[in-house]
Amino acid sequence: MTVANPRIVTVRQNILKANDHTAAENRATFTAAGVRAINLASSPGAGKTALLERTLRDLAGQMSMAVAVGDLATENDAARLRQHGAQAEQIVTGTICHLDAAMVQAVLPRFDLAGLEVLFLENVGNLVCPSSYDLGEAARAVLISTTEGEDKPLKYPTMFNTADVVVITKMDLADAVGFDRDLCRENIDRARPGVPVIELSSRSGAGLDAWFAFVRGEPT
Amino acid sequence: MRALYCAGRGAADMHEASIALSLIDVASEVLREHGAARASALTVRVGQWSSVVPEALTAAFPACAAGTGLEGARLSVVTVPGVGECPVHGRVTLDVTRGLRCPECGAPTPTLLAGDELELDELELVEPDLEDV
Numbered sequence: 542m543t544v545a546n547p548r549i550v551t552v553r554q555n556i557l558k559a560n561d562h563t564a565a566e567n568r569a570t571f572t573a574a575g576v577r578a579i580n581l582a583s584s585p586g587a588g589k590t591a592l593l594e595r596t597l598r599d600l601a602g603q604m605s606m607a608v609a610v611g612d613l614a615t616e617n618d619a620a621r622l623r624q625h626g627a628q629a630e631q632i633v634t635g636t637i638c639h640l641d642a643a644m645v646q647a648v649l650p651r652f653d654l655a656g657l658e659v660l661f662l663e664n665v666g667n668l669v670c671p672s673s674y675d676l677g678e679a680a681r682a683v684l685i686s687t688t689e690g691e692d693k694p695l696k697y698p699t700m701f702n703t704a705d706v707v708v709i710t711k712m713d714l715a716d717a718v719g720f721d722r723d724l725c726r727e728n729i730d731r732a733r734p735g736v737p738v739i740e741l742s743s744r745s746g747a748g749l750d751a752w753f754a755f756v757r758g759e760p761t
Numbered sequence: 762m763r764a765l766y767c768a769g770r771g772a773a774d775m776h777e778a779s780i781a782l783s784l785i786d787v788a789s790e791v792l793r794e795h796g797a798a799r800a801s802a803l804t805v806r807v808g809q810w811s812s813v814v815p816e817a818l819t820a821a822f823p824a825c826a827a828g829t830g831l832e833g834a835r836l837s838v839v840t841v842p843g844v845g846e847c848p849v850h851g852r853v854t855l856d857v858t859r860g861l862r863c864p865e866c867g868a869p870t871p872t873l874l875a876g877d878e879l880e881l882d883e884l885e886l887v888e889p890d891l892e893d894v
Contacts (some may be wrong), residue, residue: 547801548886552791556784556879638776665894670776672812673879698857699812702873731860734869 548660560674563642565648567677574654577758578662580640580676582700584693585685588710588743590618592684593661595743596756604757605656609648610663611640618663628652631755639670652733659756678760680705682755687711687720694725694732701732706739706755712717713742737761777817779878781825782817787881792830795886799830802885808841808878809857815840834885842876845870 555561571578583590593608600606607628610618614633622629630651632644645662652660662669662678683704685693688711694701703709707729715722722740729738739755741748755761782858788803807813815838822836843855847863855861861870 548795548797548888550791550795550886551885552787552881552885554787554791554881556780556787556881559783637779639779641779657767668778668813673776673780695858698860699810700862701876702810722785727862728859728870733860734861734871 543587557673560640560642562677563610563646563672564677567642567646568679569677569681571660571677571680571714574657575658576654576660577756578676578678579663579756580661580662580671580678580681581684582664582668582671582681582704582723583666583710584668584689587684587686587689589622589666589684591682591743592710592752593622593663594625595746595749596661596753597622597627597747599746600753601626604658605676606659606661607652607657608661608663609645609652609666610661611644613638613665617681618643619722630680634665638665639674640664640676643675644673645676645679659687661725668693668700672697672700672703677757680755682706684708684710685725685726687715689724691728694728696753698732701729704733704736707733708752709738709740711742713745740747763811763871775849777813780813780818781821783799784822785826785829785831786835788831788884789829791881791884792886797830797886798883799887800834801887802835802837804830804837804839805882806839806878806880806882807874808843808873809855809877810843810873812880813879816871829893839882841876843876844874846872846874 546743565735583589608622608628611632611634616631619629619631630648662676681704683700739751741752807815819836826832845853845855847853847868850865850887853863857862863870
């Protein structure tokens with residue numbers, strides 16, 4: 542087989558345009574229903590589910606909230622969250638290490654969006670892949686716990702660079718693990734200059750007011 | 762949703778396998794638009810701040826392309842450095858390890874002018890009539 546003069550075409554197209562398109566549809570759906578969608582991302586074990594449990598419990602009766610939670614294999618997180626009286630739907634992602642806009646879109650019919658104020662999109666525990674995928678959220682919260690090392694923002698700059706707020710969790714353990722607060726905040730500011738930072742403990746309740754203000758969409 | 766069978770190389774490559782599948786979708790669409798059955802080469806621009814590792818994308822691509830018009834195509838990845846805007850030094854090329862800071866003076870450069878790209882740049886089409894020569 543002879544191939545003569547192959548034709549080169551300039552494309553210049555975003556590889557994730559299909560995801561971005563679906564994300565825009567999700568965003569329009571959320572806006573129309575008056576729902577604030579919050580994408581939560583962190584490494585595994587940083588305390589996303591614990592923070593959501595505490596949020597659902599403390600704000601019960603004040604706000605109408607629900608959760609769509611992504612996980613590779615189990616339904617454990619959704620079961621944990623349902624104990625607090627809120628609707629929680631599991632998105633089992635199989636081999637896929639992040640939520641994408643289509644997965645979120647597929648789960649939306651299970652929610653009564655018109656009756657909701659806040660929908661949390663709890664991403665798969667992973668600081669790499671979720672950063673590339675817009676879900677249509679109004680805001681993206683990236684969590685880092687005091688137990689996982691102050692240099693995470695430098696190791697995973699893209700995740701932190703796309704955050705609207707960075708939440709430092711497990712502050713009750715900060716002294717025990719020798720957490721360097723100033724260094725951590727400096728590294729966050731390197732990855733995302735000027736991003737608001739909230740320090741809290743889901744266990745003790747310290748710092749939760751600032752988080753709740755963010756959840757409500759008040760200035761952080 | 763398509764299963765990521767091409768992600769058999771392990772967890773570290775799963776992200777790039779997803780990206781490779783999206784890349785193949787976009788490229789296949791271009792093939793259709795141009796009436797071409799397949800491509801012999803493609804060039805992708807990957808920003809240093811895109812969280813995609815070029816080597817992992819290159820490794821994941823051949824398996825993901827199997828059975829598509831991109832099968833056997835040569836993938837070239839062009840890495841695009843981050844570019845920020847320093848209030849003092851203007852456009853500066855960023856050093857990923859230093860974050861969004863001017864490499865000259867350390868001033869914050871919050872906005873990426875370049876470096877978060879993830880795009881299909883060029884596609885080398887194999888014309889159907891040429892294949893039969």
